[in-house]
Amino acid sequence: MENSMKGKKLLTLGIAITWIFSSVVYSIAPANAAWKPSGPITLVIPYGAGGSTDIIGRLLAKSMETYFHVPVVVENVAGGNGAVGAQRVYNAKPDGLTIAMLSGSIQTIIPPTTAIGFDPFNMSYIASTHESVAARFVSKKSGFKTIQDVIAAGKTRFLIDVTSGGYGLPDLGTALLSKKNGGIKYRALATAGGAESVLRLLSGDADMGQNSASTTVAHIKTGDLIPVLIESASWPLLEEMGIPKSKDLYGYSISNPSAVVGPPGLPALVRLEIQKAIKAALDDPTIKANMEKTFEMVRFKTGPQAKGIAVAARNGYLPVLRSVGKVLKK
Known part of the structure; x- marks a missing residue:
């Protein structure tokens, strides 16, 4: 009986200590806590x-x-x-x-x-x-197979180049491609981003464009989009396909x-x-x-x-x- 009473007292004391400790921690937590957003x-x-x-x-x-x-x-x-x-x-x-x-x-x-x-x-x-990652793409409808085909066409007519509006990395890539090949003719077609750029290529509104992976890979697999030049330092998937790098051919890459x-x-x-x-x-x-x-x-x-x-x-x-x-x- 005596041991039972002692056990109950110890249990009660333990609960009390736990409650006191928790209260102290709670009371000092706001001063030491990490930031938490006040709303969405x-x-x-x-x-x-x-x-x-x-x-x-x-x-x-x-x-x-x-x-x-x-x-x-x-x-x-x-x-x-x-x-x-x-x-x-x-x-x-x-x-x-x-x-x-x-x-x-x-x-x-x-x-x-x-x-x-x-x-x-x-x-x-x-x-x-x-x-x-970044690469230059053409559509299957264009008839282009290689970056050399694109450059040759740009010597004789204006190519429509899809960009994301403003003067961005796709524009710089096209400017460098032109400069490294003695000049090609092109005009920019501004879009809201990578997804729209792909749609423009697939619909035939544009001849070429630089783009990243998420919007292009599915169309690469179907053959509707053709990568002709890797413009970032690397893109393993396209490297496995034998697509050349701009760094190797023309001495530039895009970060x-x-x-x-x-x-x-x-x-x-x-x-x-x-x-x-x-x-x-x-x-x-x-x-x-x-x-x-x-x-x-x-x-x-x-x-x-x-x-x-x-x-x-x-x-x-x-x-x-x-x-x-x-x-x-x-």
Whole structure:
């Protein structure tokens, strides 16, 4: 009986201590806890739906919902090759509730060549999820089989070249291709992004265009789209098909890094917690595998690493832009 009473007292004491400890932890947690969003997060994709950035962004948003326990709404804001959507986030309140996933053009060659009113490098770099591959495509309807066929046609008539609007990496790739081959005739046809660019090619509205993987692979497999030149440093799938690289033939390649960014002045605590959420997504084998179905080069980079990659790419493009006669903005 005595042992029973002692046991009950110890149990009661244990519960009391646990309650007191929990209360103390709860009372001090807000001061030491990581940042938590005060409401839904908007992830702006500055391109049309269906492209690699859009697909990877939506997978990331779903994972972030689980991490933060708030809705993460994907908003496609296309225009200006990423400039319109990026500026929407640039001008947003730096509270972590409005972020964007940018691709390469808006970080690297649009700011020095186009007056957009802001520099994305002044935004708060949070992390990077992937780098896009790039290749030049023609449709089966075009009759072209190789990049040499495309170049030969461009010597005799104007080719319609699909781009994403503004002056982006696809435009730079075409300018370099032209310069390295003594000049070809072409006109740009602006679209809302990779998915629309593919539709334009398939419909016969355009002759050629640079694009990434997610919108093209299915059509490569059916033979409706024909890759004729790898313009990124690599693209294993196309290399296995024997598609030549622009680096080997003409001495140039395109770098298209992604970055998740917030408005300027995003507090470090907020930035680091969102970075942790992004890393958690890429550490999940299922989510990463689904991202890799876009055939992009999926890998996590911290905010400083992502910015460093973009800065190096922009600095590398500046002399190239001058070499193709592109006027740089002051």
